[in-house]
Amino acid sequence: MSDFSIFKKHIRQFVKISDDEFEDVLKYFRIRKVKKGRVLIRAGQPVQHTHWVRSGMLVSRYADAKGKEHIIQFAFEDCWVTDQSAFYKQDKAQFTITAIEDCELLSISFDDRERLCDDIHTMNTFFRRKANESFAKQQKRLLTYLTAEAKDRYDIVMSEYPPQVRKLSKKLMAEYLGVSRETLSRPNKIKVKSQG
Amino acid sequence: MSDFSIFKKHIRQFVKISDDEFEDVLKYFRIRKVKKGRVLIRAGQPVQHTHWVRSGMLVSRYADAKGKEHIIQFAFEDCWVTDQSAFYKQDKAQFTITAIEDCELLSISFDDRERLCDDIHTMNTFFRRKANESFAKQQKRLLTYLTAEAKDRYDIVMSEYPPQVRKLSKKLMAEYLGVSRETLSRPNKIKVKSQG
Numbered sequence: 001m002s003d004f005s006i007f008k009k010h011i012r013q014f015v016k017i018s019d020d021e022f023e024d025v026l027k028y029f030r031i032r033k034v035k036k037g038r039v040l041i042r043a044g045q046p047v048q049h050t051h052w053v054r055s056g057m058l059v060s061r062y063a064d065a066k067g068k069e070h071i072i073q074f075a076f077e078d079c080w081v082t083d084q085s086a087f088y089k090q091d092k093a094q095f096t097i098t099a100i101e102d103c104e105l106l107s108i109s110f111d112d113r114e115r116l117c118d119d120i121h122t123m124n125t126f127f128r129r130k131a132n133e134s135f136a137k138q139q140k141r142l143l144t145y146l147t148a149e150a151k152d153r154y155d156i157v158m159s160e161y162p163p164q165v166r167k168l169s170k171k172l173m174a175e176y177l178g179v180s181r182e183t184l185s186r187p188n189k190i191k192v193k194s195q196g
Numbered sequence: 197m198s199d200f201s202i203f204k205k206h207i208r209q210f211v212k213i214s215d216d217e218f219e220d221v222l223k224y225f226r227i228r229k230v231k232k233g234r235v236l237i238r239a240g241q242p243v244q245h246t247h248w249v250r251s252g253m254l255v256s257r258y259a260d261a262k263g264k265e266h267i268i269q270f271a272f273e274d275c276w277v278t279d280q281s282a283f284y285k286q287d288k289a290q291f292t293i294t295a296i297e298d299c300e301l302l303s304i305s306f307d308d309r310e311r312l313c314d315d316i317h318t319m320n321t322f323f324r325r326k327a328n329e330s331f332a333k334q335q336k337r338l339l340t341y342l343t344a345e346a347k348d349r350y351d352i353v354m355s356e357y358p359p360q361v362r363k364l365s366k367k368l369m370a371e372y373l374g375v376s377r378e379t380l381s382r383p384n385k386i387k388v389k390s391q392g
Binding site: 141 | 258260261262264266280281284285290313314317320321323324325327328329330331332334335336337338339341342343
């Protein structure tokens with residue numbers, strides 16, 4: 001199996017794609033390495049790329065009007081990560097996305113993704129079906145929020161992740177942020193160091 | 197302008213499509229009329245179709261584990277409506293979608309939508325971009341929920357609609373449900389008549 005076998009497997013969860021076609025797909029992406037603690041996307045900055053996580057872990061955070069911090073997503077191996085709204089609209093980020101482990105990403109720009117979808121019909125279908133799946137997942141979270149108390153929401157978000165990710169993300173976040181594990185149940189208490 | 201000019205305009209917000217191609221697209225849809233008070237999609241039933249609203253208005257509601265009702269969406273002219281998760285997964289509905297005005301819909305089945313996307317590349321792109329836009333809109337709502345008190349959420353959802361829809365939906369819901377307007381600010385108090 002090639003180095004990119006997990007990415008190929010990921011795409012094949014949604015569409016049929018030949019090995020040759022997959023090799024062509026890879027040409028539209030570039031490998032990007034992000035060191036632990038570095039910011040991939042910063043709130044207020046333009047968002048040009050979306051990223052598939054080959055290895056490592058990232059956290060996407062949102063600061064509301066009152067400056068309170070909310071954890072939006074942990075992204076780990078085999079996840080896509082970007083500030084989606086900003087990426088689709090080619091607008092400025094609302095989220096800050098930070099590597100909490102050394103990461104290797106497969107990154108594609110907005111224009112290259114459009115070109116890929118034009119050139120390889122299968123990938124147009126892939127991104128359509130992936131978008132539908134993401135909508136459904138997000139709706140599930142929305143429904144849980146509708147029916148949950150504010151104090152339970154962080155735990156609900158965490159419960160969506162596999163146990164090893166839950167454990168790892170708490171450990172890594174604590175390490176990175178220099179706070180106790182307990183504090184992570186109350187994301188509003190997190191003080192984030194600004195790192196470029 | 198033809199009868200379907202608003203639908204053509206809607207598609208052209210996302211992709212370039214010729215008049216001839218648009219005529220072909222229409223062949224994959226069928227017109228469906230739903231009388232005021234009738235249920236289009238019922239929780240627990242399979243979801244085969246997605247619908248673009250040509251005229252009229254519908255409401256999509258979700259009953260949580262405790263039986264408390266939540267309004268998920270008002271769909272009016274130029275909106276798409278279905279139970280998205282159930283439609284994409286070809287699963288059973290979680291939502292009940294009811295016409296609160298006489299409606300005319302353009303309906304397409306899951307299989308026909310896949311066929312349309314295969315046959316007309318532009319429509320594959322249309323549905324991909326539409327799905328990305330829907331994700332971004334839903335995320336906006338999720339962020340508002342994250343930062344709002346439970347008691348304010350219904351008002352926040354309503355504030356996303358144009359003023360005439362807000363007014364009309366309140367009036368129509370009250371009429372349909374036989375409750376006072378004030379009650380509509382507290383959706384948990386709504387008693388829904390079961391209508392097929």
